[in-house]
Amino acid sequence: MSVWLWLLVPLAPLLAAALLVWCRERVIGGLWLACLPALLAVWQAPAPLDLAWVGEGIRWGGEDALTRAWLGFTAVLWGSAGVFAASSQREDARRLRFWCFWLLALAGNLLLIVAADALSFYLGFSLMSLSAYGLIVHPGNAEARRAGRLYLQLAVLGEMLLLAGLMLRSHAAGGAFDFSTWRELPVDGPTLALLLVGLGLKAGFWPLHVWLPLAHPVAPAPASAVLSGAMLKAGILGLWRALPQDDPLLAALAQPLLAAGLFGALYAALLGLCASRSKAVLAWSSVSQMGWLLMILALAWRHPAQEMLLVTALMLFGVHHGLAKGALFLAAGMTHEARLPNAAWLLLALPALALAGLPLSTGGTAKAALKAVWYEGAFAAWLPLLSLAGFATSILLLRALWLMRLDQGQAPKRRPPPAQWLPWALLCSLSLLLPWLWPALRRPMLEHLGLADLWALLWPLLLAVVAAEIAVRRGWRVPRRLAGMRSPALGLSLRLKRLCTRPPLPELTLHPDRAGWRRRERRWNHLWRRDALALSAWLMALVLCLGWVWGG
Amino acid sequence: MSWTSLLPLAIVLSSLVPGLIIFTLREEQQRLRVTLNLAGVALKVVLVAAMLIGVSDGLTFRFSLPFLPGAPLVLQGDALSLLFVTLSTVLWLATTVYAIGYLEDSPLRSRFFGYFSLCVSATVGLALAGNLVTFLLFYELLTLATFPLVVHRGTPESLRAGRVYLAYTVGGGTLVLMGVALLHALAGSPDFQPGGYLDGLVEERGPSLRVAFALLVLGLGVKAALIPLHGWLPKAMVAPAPVSALLHAVAVVKTGAFGIVRVVYDVYGAEAMEALALARPLLWLAAATILFGSLRALQQSELKRRLAYSTVSQVSYITLGVALLGPLAVVGGLVHLAHQGLMKVTLFYCAGNFAETLGVHRIREMNGIGRRMPLTMTAFTVGALGMIGVPPIAGFISKWYLGSGALEVGQDWVLLVLLGSALLNAAYFLPLVWRGWFATPADWHADNWAGERWETHWLLLLPVVFTALASVLVGILAGTAISPLGWARLIVDREFPR
Known part of the structure; x- marks a missing residue:
């Protein structure tokens, strides 16, 4: 049943x-x-x-x-x-x-x-x-x-x-x-x-x-x-x-895909920093995180033998990003509409820190699991770049938090209703609680509690905090030219739409010119002096005769 | 004569006789006319159901009457003809109901319904035709029966469209006549048979067979709206909505496509087609028509004209499937015969509802129409998405089979044509859906329902909902034996044994 x-x-x-x-x-x-x-x-x-x-x-x-x-x-x-x-x-x-x-x-x-x-x-x-x-x-x-x-x-x-x-x-x-x-x-x-x-x-x-x-x-x-x-x-x-699972073509493609994923993770973080709205920054962060997921896929195609570990990493990363990003978007909506109490900001920082790879959170565990496999694979030399991507993610999320904080200044002075903050709080707390509740996460979390592991996860995060602190102290702004940048894709999309409404195309159909046809028919009839038989009938007879001759 | 030989005749007569009686009725005898119409439909549904059960059990239905020397009048119920007969019957049922609602207070209804019944009789006769001569007879009858429907409104514009229609179809009919005569001279007119009956002549009479094929396909191509013979179709859009619906979904356009199926598989046969190298040009023509029709549809600013060009494109899917000469592709083509019918009839009913209820004819008047007529707009969305090929609507099944069939016979480029057409379909249907649901409505949409129970006359709404539901259901239940897909597979198993 x-x-x-x-x-x-x-x-x-x-x-x-x-x-x-x-x-x-x-x-x-x-x-x-x-x-x-x-x-x-x-x-x-x-x-x-x-x-x-x-x-x-x-x-x-x-x-x-x-x-x-x-x-x-x-x-x-x-x-x-x-x-x-x-x-x-x-x-x-x-x-x-x-x-x-x-x-x-x-x-x-x-x-x-x-x-x-x-x-x-x-x-x-x-x-x-x-x-x-x-x-x-x-x-x-x-x-x-x-x-x-x-x-x-x-x-x-x-x-x-x-x-x-x-x-x-x-x-x-x-x-x-x-x-x-x-x-x-x-x-x-x-x-x-x-x-x-x-x-x-x-x-x-x-x-x-x-x-x-x-x-x-x-x-x-x-x-x-x-x-x-x-x-x-x-x-x-x-x-x-x-x-x-195991395919030579995929294995050969793994390196470019991995490179694309890594580049995407860095590039999206860089462009995301220029965005001026919290939700836009979060969206860019999604592009960056999808780069990470692509990297896991590429790694799995390159190392079919490690498939079990990598499918776990894929699963952990998917779960982790889904819950954390969902919580952040809900928060970005709430900070627009209402004022959060200060305690709530602690909760709000949880999914952001998880995405940045805080140890003991879902994100830290997923990243640690990924790094463990990565370390043994063919791309071990790329690991520093991975840390760089981690740093980029961290600073991007700090930017998102900062923008949300700014939104609060303009938000109406009221508390969010429980029907909004309760589901949000559930998602936020899952970032920290899930590793304890879910055996699939608990095992890798406990495995990667060594000091070296913790440090590998923590230093990009700490560096990002320091960098953000400097940026805030110095009052750095995104240059206006970068902030106002518009995606060229929008223009192309509009052009495509225009092209679809009015495609340049000729009319391609036979317009029987009746007057002309009749005139020709008359002339023909005149020529033959047989008024009873029109041209059409002659044509038909001709085709039948042709068939007869071939068939005959 | 046993019942198996009388049943095909009874199916044709079940709409012919009521039609003839309706001609004699006075205009105000509304109730009698409706009763006659519905009784005819009901009887036909029962008869067709009986024949469906019979054919799936392996019975053969054949009625024959001496007609021309060497060419009797044969009506025959096989699996292929039943696909078309069932489609015509179901859609005739829906369209009759729709037409009763649509023409409720307009003049000349007796004439309209009389020709309407004649038109369906001709279609069904054509589907049941057992040899080329019988096919030709009903083909010409259909031309004559549809002309009064096209010019029904009697306006100068519709008379002009009627003339164009007649010029094209009579011209096409002449070509078909020549082709049939040529084949009759070569091989006589035996019954249609799976695998064709011309195999023995391929070696000796190759050129004549090619000429005959060209004549037949060009003649049938007029009704099937292959380029460049499609010019009449958008013009014939001046007809009342139920007529356009029937013309596009079953009666005229489909008979052309159905005729091509018959000629390719039951007259020539796949082997002769291969030997004479006839399939490839037909394939190219179909592919070109598919893309061209979609491109032209983009340019139209009137709803019905856009739908008309969409028909040009979609009907050629059938020809495409046939011309690919592989079992899967034929399944795709045949099943599209039914699927396109259901979806296109839905779209035309919707266009009729918009025009009849709110006077909306042009695309830019459709803004926000979904708020005023949600059910009709939902049905329209189903039809439009189905045409694009979004699962689980019927169109997806056709596309899947056509694509797989093309890959099966190694014609991978057809996949590009299918996808290009689907993209173009999206480009001209999605803006309509967008306008209906998302655009800011014009003022008149604000007055809601105006005290009515339904958004429009219930007789106009019922067929729309029915066909839209059917389009979804035949897609979801495609894997079952009773679906059009199941039946198309049966046809291919039975008629084209490997």
């Missing part, structure tokens, strides 16, 4: 959406409950559900740690953000539309995690991508519309490339589309390129990130939280699921 729980995981949000359409505003307060089946499925871990009656090879659910962890943090994040949104969007005139898109995106996100086959994954993926558009443009201002347009253009492009990649992969697998077969199947160049770009456009690592720093900050805070925390990870999960 509990097998059917898997069916309920993505269907619960859809049922909730139906309920919303039926009962309107009354049910909004309870919509976060749509995440409960997912949590229950994580808890119980029932056997996968075979949906062969819907289509050969369709399977939902998985008992492996990766699926459960991914589903768990996604459900917790969506649930907390849902409680938050029920309070923060209360005054919103178009909240019904917001919640419709919210639930659809949630259903898609949960489905793509429980999907054990490519078709279900693609279904969840497109449902989530398209519905997320509704969340991004929800504020309805020009900035949101522009960002939304770019998002949608790239999302649709990404989906098409992904679909092509999935078709090629399924063709190579002889028509099979379940991930377990694909994990054993070598991949060829074009397929890999399509999958990397198609899924990478969703994951938003450098250089496919152009939409992300524009789209994530404009959405309402809870929507940004799930966009950055949960939805981005779909691309990474898809890459992990659709590509083989």
